[in-house]
Amino acid sequence: MDWTSLSESIILQVIAWGLVLVLFGALYLSFRANKVRLLNGMLATGLVLALGLAISGSVLASQNKFLMGIWAVVVVAVCVGLALLVSCLGLLLLWNAWIVWHRESHSLGNSLTLLLGIYVVLSPWLFRLFDMILPQWLARGLQGVSSAFIAYLVFWLISYLMSFLLYVLFQPKLRQDYIIVLGAGLLHGNQVSPLLKSRIDVALHFAKRQYQSNGHWPVIVCTGGQGPDETTSEGAAMVAYAKEAGYPAEKLLAETQAKNTYENMAFSKRLLNEHDIPLAKGIFATSDYHVFRAAGYARLVGLPIDGIGAHTSRYFIFNAMLREYVAILMNHKVFHVCCLSILFVSAFLNAWLATH
Numbered sequence: 001m002d003w004t005s006l007s008e009s010i011i012l013q014v015i016a017w018g019l020v021l022v023l024f025g026a027l028y029l030s031f032r033a034n035k036v037r038l039l040n041g042m043l044a045t046g047l048v049l050a051l052g053l054a055i056s057g058s059v060l061a062s063q064n065k066f067l068m069g070i071w072a073v074v075v076v077a078v079c080v081g082l083a084l085l086v087s088c089l090g091l092l093l094l095w096n097a098w099i100v101w102h103r104e105s106h107s108l109g110n111s112l113t114l115l116l117g118i119y120v121v122l123s124p125w126l127f128r129l130f131d132m133i134l135p136q137w138l139a140r141g142l143q144g145v146s147s148a149f150i151a152y153l154v155f156w157l158i159s160y161l162m163s164f165l166l167y168v169l170f171q172p173k174l175r176q177d178y179i180i181v182l183g184a185g186l187l188h189g190n191q192v193s194p195l196l197k198s199r200i201d202v203a204l205h206f207a208k209r210q211y212q213s214n215g216h217w218p219v220i221v222c223t224g225g226q227g228p229d230e231t232t233s234e235g236a237a238m239v240a241y242a243k244e245a246g247y248p249a250e251k252l253l254a255e256t257q258a259k260n261t262y263e264n265m266a267f268s269k270r271l272l273n274e275h276d277i278p279l280a281k282g283i284f285a286t287s288d289y290h291v292f293r294a295a296g297y298a299r300l301v302g303l304p305i306d307g308i309g310a311h312t313s314r315y316f317i318f319n320a321m322l323r324e325y326v327a328i329l330m331n332h333k334v335f336h337v338c339c340l341s342i343l344f345v346s347a348f349l350n351a352w353l354a355t356h
Contacts, residue, residue, distance in 0.1 A: 009061045016054035023047040031166060035306065036295045038156065038328075041163030093117030099315045112322040137348075137355040144347030152343060156336075160325050164292045172283045172306050174210040176218045179203045180268045180284040180305075182261060182294060183224020183234035190232045192241045195287065198310035200238055203285035204245055206308055217248055219277055223255035223264040233257075261294050266301040279303060288312050289320040293328055 027043040034040075059071045085092075097114035104110045123146065130139040181203045184196040192200070203220055211217050220242060224234025233256035242252055255271050258264040265284075272279060279302075286294050288309025298305050312320055329336055 013057050016057050019050045020054050038159045038163050041159035044162040090120035109323050113319045137352045140351035141348040145344050148343040148347050167292050174213045176283050178219040178282040180221045182264045182286040186230050189230045199285050202310040217251045219251050221253045221268045223258050223268045225257050225259050261297045265297045
């Protein structure tokens with residue numbers, strides 16, 4: 001390698017590792033400012049890609065055959081894994097949908113993997129049919145719309161998943177004044193459901209660990225109103241369960257009006273203020289797939305708290321994460337509708353220009 005090539009290689013490596021440092025710094029500052037935003041996931045994704053490129057450049061520049069061989073195996077394994085996932089995605093989604101439908105209710109929220117799986121499996125055949133029966137510009141336009149739509153959703157899905165993973169990496173410390181437990185539906189009108197039980201149990205477990213650590217029981221706020229098919233409020237049923245589990249009654253509060261996550265946080269904050277409990281040192285407990293979105297609502301109402309998540313069955317986690325992802329997109333639906341409209345118009349315009 002001559003000096004010119006060596007200098008160019010060094011410059012490229014400096015640029016690559018400089019980009020890694022810039023993205024890491026941006027991610028650190030963004031995460032410190034707000035743990036619950038998709039920008040963190042976007043920066044984390046960029047950081048992973050930049051790190052991969054920087055490592056590749058450094059390995060190639062080293063001319064070390066052993067390192068190059070190891071890195072080649074890693075790259076090939078990642079590419080093969082992604083290729084297998086993409087090629088089998090439709091079948092995997094349908095398999096997961098079959099399990100969910102046999103174990104859960106047949107609601108729209110529980111059908112997301114089914115609908116997505118059907119689309120992934122049938123779309124190639126559908127677009128072949130479009131090619132046969134529709135004008136060329138329209139068939140190409142529909143394919144362009146589909147590709148743009150999928151790429152857009154995948155971009156935000158990756159950002160969401162990376163943001164979620166970053167958020168759950170950091171667990172709250174055992175020095176909290178309160179725990180807000182978010183409600184879920186009751187069984188037979190007055191019994192704690194398995195999902196709700198798991199949320200209360202994870203809060204009780206955290207409180208017990210804290211008491212063993214420093215002798216301080218946090219106040220547990222059980223929040224949830226009464227549904228039309230329920231004979232008592234979720235908050236009251238949760239308090240009764242916690243008392244039966246042996247938690248100190250004087251450390252339990254019931255919030256009985258909330259109908260959704262936003263109200264869970266807002267009404268619990270009001271209850272905490274009424275009992276002169278400082279807001280700064282607290283957490284909330286919910287299902288693991290729900291912690292990221294719930295943390296956003298907590299900050300929206302002025303509660304600077306993080307969450308702990310109860311374990312969700314493996315078969316259900318993917319469907320639940322998709323449901324949370326859709327809910328987060330719907331919180332900014334005007335923005336996403338505008339972006340998708342631009343992409344769709346561009347797709348049809350490109351198809352028209354390409355065929356005329």
